[in-house]
Amino acid sequence: MTAAPHTENRVSPAVQCVRIDLAQQTYDILIGSNQLGDDASWKNLPRAGTAVIVSNDTVAPLYLAQLTQRLQPHYARVESVILPDGEAHKTWDSLNQIFDHLLASACDRKTVLFALGGGVIGDMTGFAAAVYMRGVPFVQVPTTLLAQVDSSVGGKTAINHPLGKNMIGAFYQPERVIADLDSLDTLPQRELSAGLAEVIKYGPIADADFLQWIEDNLDALLSRDKAALAYAVKRCCEIKAWVVGQDEREQGLRAILNFGHTFGHAIETGMGYGAWLHGEAVGCGMVMACDLSVRLGLMPPDFLPRMRRLIERAGLPVIGPKLGTDRYLELMRVDKKAESGEIRFVLIEALGRAVVRSAPDALVAEVIGSHCA
Amino acid sequence: MTAAPHTENRVSPAVQCVRIDLAQQTYDILIGSNQLGDDASWKNLPRAGTAVIVSNDTVAPLYLAQLTQRLQPHYARVESVILPDGEAHKTWDSLNQIFDHLLASACDRKTVLFALGGGVIGDMTGFAAAVYMRGVPFVQVPTTLLAQVDSSVGGKTAINHPLGKNMIGAFYQPERVIADLDSLDTLPQRELSAGLAEVIKYGPIADADFLQWIEDNLDALLSRDKAALAYAVKRCCEIKAWVVGQDEREQGLRAILNFGHTFGHAIETGMGYGAWLHGEAVGCGMVMACDLSVRLGLMPPDFLPRMRRLIERAGLPVIGPKLGTDRYLELMRVDKKAESGEIRFVLIEALGRAVVRSAPDALVAEVIGSHCA
Known part of the structure; x- marks a missing residue:
């Protein structure tokens, strides 16, 4: 799509x-x-x-x-x-x-x-x-x-x-x-990688072709090739504009832009602002959200290693900090997407299509356990 | 009008x-x-x-x-x-x-x-x-x-x-x-009077008939007669809604609602927030703005004593604090209506009609000198 x-x-x-x-x-x-x-x-x-x-x-x-x-x-x-x-x-x-x-x-x-x-x-x-x-x-x-x-x-x-x-x-x-x-x-390389996390995000949530393009052009992006960067920045802005244009005040669709951010914000807040770059936390959070999508049966198992490989190639962490499962859950419950204390996750249900939904705590705990060392 | x-x-x-x-x-x-x-x-x-x-x-x-x-x-x-x-x-x-x-x-x-x-x-x-x-x-x-x-x-x-x-x-x-x-x-009587300042404001800026009504019904308002209060609150809301509806973001017309507020905010900020109630500062500020309207030849001389009498009857101060002319001018220059350091005053040009304009510093200084003890 x-x-x-x-x-x-x-x-x-x-x-x-x-x-x-x-x-x-x-x-x-x-x-x-x-x-x-x-x-x-x-x-x-x-x-x-x-x-x-x-x-x-x-x-x-x-x-x-x-x-x-x-x-x-x-x-x-x-x-x-x-x-x-x-x-x-x-x-x-x-x-x-x-x-x-x-x-x-x-x-x-x-x-x-x-x-x-x-x-x-x-x-x-x-x-x-x-x-x-x-x-x-x-x-x-x-x-x-x-x-x-x-x-x-x-x-x-x-x-x-x-x-x-x-x-x-x-x-x-x-x-x-x-x-x-x-x-x-x-830009320091670490910050370039952090930016790539948000670039990668737009593939799975909105544009399967763009995901493929990123996989094919990641080396050019990492070496700051201007043509590759120009296309990536433009395409991300187009996708975001299309999403935001339909939902300026984040009543619904727009929440898909927070793919990786529910876990990511927990990492950022839990570690103290600045310890992890926002993009690093989002990169790692996307791995966790991909795993949750797989565990819920929304995506086939090979989706997780594909995304983890791309995020890792971009120079981003794929293992989260060991904050403890309870602390993760507590931090995620104050996320702006949460409603009445129920955590809402942005998950992938098809390449290029995201969905916002809740998940059983036990399954979320398994994800945290698998990806946080 | x-x-x-x-x-x-x-x-x-x-x-x-x-x-x-x-x-x-x-x-x-x-x-x-x-x-x-x-x-x-x-x-x-x-x-x-x-x-x-x-x-x-x-x-x-x-x-x-x-x-x-x-x-x-x-x-x-x-x-x-x-x-x-x-x-x-x-x-x-x-x-x-x-x-x-x-x-x-x-x-x-x-x-x-x-x-x-x-x-x-x-x-x-x-x-x-x-x-x-x-x-x-x-x-x-x-x-x-x-x-x-x-x-x-x-x-x-x-x-x-x-x-x-x-x-x-x-x-x-x-x-x-x-x-x-x-x-x-x-409500303490002092706060009731402070509220009446904003009620009185709507007469000269937008509704000459309402100004007359306030003069005729001030005693009822001061004794908290519910019918009088209901009419006053409703009429003020109607007038304000009419003004705001034409200018939600205060690009133009809406500024007339700040009648008395340019001098008034200077009094409030200059005295330290809370020393004067907002309505008291606005009441006194209206007296000064009426005087400036007269000195600029916009209104006949009898407008000033008419308004001063009404404001005084409402239990409001009509003499400002002695902050010094320079301090008044300095405080008014950071007013939100000011543009490029030029103070913009809301003045009355006919009963029920306000105008926003600047005034010579010398004239403003005369007003401050006349009304601040």
Whole structure:
């Protein structure tokens, strides 16, 4: 089943454009090399006196000067807020640093925020934009593969709470997403692998052909081949846009995007934010969700080794931490998909088709026992 | 100009109903005596396993038991979070107490929040509902006059930041508003007066006839006559719904609802949250905005004493605190209506018609000098 349509190329051979058309906002994702340096990327954004770039102390030394220079022709003031890097800092304290800066600089409600960094920066900046003065415009400049394929579409913004990941947030759409594939050149290999977890995800849940394509092109992706990356990012954004377009507020279908995330969030929360990268936890969580799909008889037994092999080849962990079965179950019960304490899993029922359902605790315990050392 | 239509009574002679029809949500405001005790008020709300009532330590001893009892037939669990009372507690810390409770009780994304209290509780509970798991349903049960006339319509939710009032928030609509006029019987006189400030506001900005009605019925309102209160609450909600319906996101017209608020917020922030009640600051701020309207030649000179007399009769302060002109101007420049550092005032240009515009600093300074002792 290849339900999500492929989009035609609207811009140029060098730049892919995926248009996201939602009830409240239409915006473009520009995907290509040298997007950051191309003046065309920055035209026709909302006009304002002030632009504020939010970044972290890893990404800012690499790209802040370049982005500042690009924005200066368009805004009288271009300022920046640099936060500490990492999931452990996706907190109210970091968010408040953004607000402190905005208010101390008397930034008005037309101020445009630019998220320069990975998923953590994107989620926090998006949430800050959603609630500062009840909403200011923002632009995503994702510099990690994970952020380019995952945070670009869907409008999910959030911070973590000590008791659960992404528990405080909003649905809020950017004005534009500028995904410069060159920024992936500076990405540590571990983070590239983490991004591949979200790429791989789109195969089993929505597009069997794409799964096959990933298996055939994984080496090119791992060596950062620009053509392979461009196709992967574009295809993921297309699939996600197709899913989100049918279910902006995650009432139903959209939950399939959380494949691997129920187990994955438990790993992340259980280990302390930042110990595992989000993509690593999702990769390992997908192995567990594949196993559960097999144990429930939804998929044939050879599906598990096929997926485990691919996830392992991508450089991702396939063995989870030993948190204990009870702790896993407890953590999964506060997952946002849970209802009345019943854990809801995203499972595969055919290649390219996912289903959201519960599973007997005993079977879940077997999965945890088999995959956590 | 009476632009906002009067609505027909849809429920019964004893209960007024104002239907709010917005792009994303349609809901009813029920206004009358014994609304809290009437089973009909609580029917057909969103179904969920858990209801969480958010209230404060002043209101909870009065009405929490009664509301809990009403909700128990509809929800398996009815829990409560009791916050300290007052504008000084409209903070992230209080908001986080709500999140802590929701997460510790494993409340899922269907959980319904009930705001039982005044404007502070309504604004915070609404904001908590807007961002908990990216949005859960909530119901307003306003127990102050100010909250009944002002927070019931418009979907503005927020918390304060040390550098500015209501700076962090969201537009988020309730499922229903249940305004029990009997709950005003326990309201301190000072809070009743504060609520009357927002009632008075609707006259000059939108309905000259209503201004006359308030002047004629102020004594009845001050003595808590239920028929007078019912009409005032209903008419304010109608006018606000008419304004908000044309401008949900405060791009233009809606700003007129901030009449008196530019000066008023400066008083509140400058004195420290909670020293002046919001309505007191708005009352005094209206006197200053009326004076500015006169000084700019928009209104005849007798408009100022007419409004000052009414505001004073309502038991509200008409002399502002002596913060110093520079401090007033500085505080007003971070107002959400300000653009590029230019303060935007809501002024009256005819009885029942407001305009948003800037004014020369020198004239604003004269107003501050004349009304702040």
